[in-house]
Structures are given as structure tokens and as C-alpha cells.
Amino acid sequence: MRNSSLLAFAFVAPAMLVLLLILGWPLVSAVILSFQDVRYVGTEPHWVGFANYIKVLSGSKLLSSIGLSLIWVVANAVLQTMLALAAALALNERFRGAKVARTWIILTWIVPTVVVVMIWRWLFSTSGGMINPLLIQMGIIDRPIGFFASPAGAFATLVFINSWRWFPFITLMLLAGMTRIPGDLYEAARIDGANAWKRFTRITWPLLKPTLGVLAVIGTLLSFNVFDIIWLLTAGGPANGTRTMPVLIYETAFKGYRLSEAATVSVIATILLLAFALITARALDREEN
Template sequence: MKNTTLAFLFVSPAMLFLLAVLGWPLVQALLLSFQNVGVIGSQGRFVGLANYAAVLGDAGFWRALGRSVVWVLGNAAVQTALALVTALVLNQRFPGVRVARVWIILTWIVPTVVVVIIWRWLLSTSGGMINPLLIQAGVIERPVGFFATRESAMTTLILINSWRWFPFTALMMLAGLTRIPGDLYEAARIDGAGAWQRFRRITWPLLQPTLLVLGVVGTLLSFNVFDIIWLLTAGGPAGASTTLPVLIYETAFKGYRLSEAATVSVLTSILLMGFAFLTTRVMTATEPAR
């Protein structure tokens, strides 16, 4: 009991800070969702659940939710594949591996605005480098507008965001790989197991706890991405990349319906908290007993 009390005393300053920084805005958003405020600073009156009924009955909300799910699943698939390959390579011993481990985080620490400028230039139909390279390789016959169509815009955004964030996931996976005892691999080699068998029987099962944690954290982070989408497409073309964060911004600051935007925020928070709670319960239930 003494150790538990001491632990709470150490944690309490950080918890109080988080409560002040995060808890109060959440309470304000919840209160705002029960009013009919249009513009920041204006007065509103209590309307009960009218905003929730309006949002849940709006087809635009459900389309944005569907796009957010596609966005999260696409980022999860691409980032996991890139990060796993990168982590497996960086877990090997070769000259310069320490330098490679440091430089892999470069795309993660570059400011978002710089990332957007770089990719806008690379993917431009006039003067960009990607289209000429694809034409020379025979992949395409004429320049492609990567942000011009509904399908290509979302796919391009997923690839750019995955390129930006996969180093973080790779470092987490690398940390998980370093915790796997080397004796297991040595014993498997002695028994004649090949590289694929060692990966399937040792690496993949023992990496599952790390992957589950990354799945929860990555989903929460990806779902709330706003900057890259807004700076590259602003939710276009024709709303093809309007995810829930973009919808919240447009509703609040372009549609001047602040209370409806707060309602969408509250619903999004409930959805993400529910996902985190269920996933944590599953992780706890499947954790082997010690």
C-alpha cells in the first residue's frame, strides 16, 4: 500500500497537468455540443440532443467516417509492411547499421509543411520528378494527376503519410526485435530451420505484443491526422479525402456551425475511446499468465 501511494504521488503532477490541458477542453466541447453556437465567441442556447440527431442523420458524417476507416486501414497496412521490413534489416549486423538507425527517423522529424512542399513538387504534373520516371519506366504513357481523381488522391495521401510515419513504427518494432533472445534463433539454426521458418515460428509470434500496442497507438494517431490531408488536398477532390478531422474543421470554420463540429468531435472521441478500451481488453485477455 505504501509503494502504491508513493507511485500515485509521483504520477499525480503529470495526471493533473493532463487533466487541465485535455480534460477541460473535452468538457467544454461536450457542453458546446448541447448548444447551437455558430461562431466562436457568440452566445448559444441549450438544444439538447438536436445536434447529435442532426449529425447522425447527415450522410456526410457517415461518408467521412467511412473515409476515415479506409484511411486508418490503408495507413496500418502500408506502415506495418514498411516498418517490419525496415526493422528486420536494421536488426542485422552490417557496417553502418548504427548510422542507419539514426537516419531512419529523418522523415519522421521533418516538419509537415516541408513534407508537403517536397511531395507537391515531386508529384507535380509540370516539373515533378515522379511522372517522368514512371513514363521512362513504361508504367504510364502520360503525366498523371495524383490528386486529381477520388481514388488516386486518397491512395497518394496514404502513401505520403505512411512514408512520413513508418520510421516511428520501425523503431518500435526494432525495440521489440532486440528483446527476442538470440539463443532461440541459434537453436533453430542448429535444428535446420530456414530464414522463413525462423521468422514464422519465432519472430512473428514474439513480436505480437509490440504489434498490438502499435496497432492501438497507430490507429489513434492516424485517425486524427489533419495537417497532411488539409495541406495537400483540403479534403478534395469532391470530398474524396474528407475524413472526420477535416469534416470537423470545415463544419466549424467554413460552415460556421461550431456546435455541430463539437458534436462530431465528441462522437469521434467516444468511437476512439471505445476502440482503445476494447483493444486493451483483448490484449489483456490474450496476455499469457505469469
């Protein structure tokens, strides 16, 4: 038994060493940088201790970005889960073209971010876009509106765009979970007279909970770290209404030329995400046990 454990460790050790170098060293470097005073690359570092943490934690920008990041994560989680669950339930049914639909739904996920941004910026444009004329024809609005003109509107629009891009990934994960549910359970439920809603609430939803738990962790980590879509569409505006923590880190480092403060915010973000992952992992273990 001991020899088997040593052999397993020998096979895993090279991969763990590479992972430690790729992830561990940048993290350690960021922690060291957060205790120094470095404004931009190439300047001589000076040790300042916890001065950066005191400055960052006492400012209003960090609390505001944390709040926006939490709202961003929750809003994306709710919308993505709703879209993915509806799509997965539809694709799980047997119909002509189901295999093609399951293949093509992943298209929005593999499209490059720059292309996604260009498409949606044009669609939501007040001059030449398609969304405003469509809403006017449907009678929902009487004149074009600027989706990125206000902080709340820009934030909601970004949540929609990001959810549109990422929900196919969650759909595929849910489909994989649904394929593991025995079909005999549904047949027995139909024989007992259970309708579609009862089959979903009594069979599908309970058996999908482990998959949803894992997706909650992965989705939260991915959504929290989204930077490209936000920066390319709003750059954190208007009026800092979409300045989440990744955007704040970028602004502090490359627009404010304060690398040490940016590293401090990065360390704080890492601690928050690590705490969330540990708490969620323990909660999932308790449910399984």
C-alpha cells in the same frame, strides 16, 4: 503497504491533475458546446439539447467521413506495418553502416509536415515533377497522370505520403522489440536447419505480437487524427474524396461557422476512438493471460 500506496498516489497526483486540466477540461467544454447552438466564437450560446446530434447523425457527411476515416486507418496500418517490418528486419541484421542507417531512417519522421507536403507536391506534380517522368521511362504509364485529380487517386497518394512519413517511428519500435528476442533462439533454429522464413514465422513474428498490438492502438489513434497532411495537400477534395473526420470537423467549425456541430462530430469521434482503445486493450490482455 497502505502507506506505500498513499505515497505513490501523492507522487502521481500532481501529474494526473495537470493531465486532467489539459485534456479533461477541453473535452468537457466540447461536450457542453455540442448541446448548445453556437455558430462562431463570441456568439451567445443557446441550449438545444440533442438537436445537434440528431442533425449530424441524420446527415450523409458524417457517415461518409467515418467510412473514409476507417479506410484511411486500415490502409495506413497495412502499408506502414509492411514498410516498417521490412525496414526493421533489414536494420536488425549486422552489416557495415547499420548504426548510421538506424539513425538516419528517423529523418523522414522528424521533417516538418510543411516540408513533407512541399516535397511530395512537387514530386507528384504533372508539370516539373519527378514521379511521372520516372514512370514513363519505366514503361508503366504512357503519359503524365494527375495523382490528386480523382478521389481514389488522391486518397491512395495521401496514404502513401502519410505512411512514408510515419513508418520510421514504427520501425524503431519494432527494432526495440527485436532486440529483446534472445539470439540463442535464432542460433538453435539455424542448427536445426530452419531457413530465414521459418525463423521469421516461428520466432520473430510470434514474439513481436505484443509490440505489434501496442503499435496497432497507437498507430490507429495517430492515423485517425491526421489532419495536416490531408488539408495541406487536398483540403478534403477532390469531390470530398479525402474528407475524413478531422477534415469534416475543421470544415464545419471554420468554414461553415457551426462550432456546436463541429463539437458534436468531435465528441462522436472521441467515443469511437475510446471504444476502439478499450476493445483493443481487452483483447491484448486476453492474449497475455
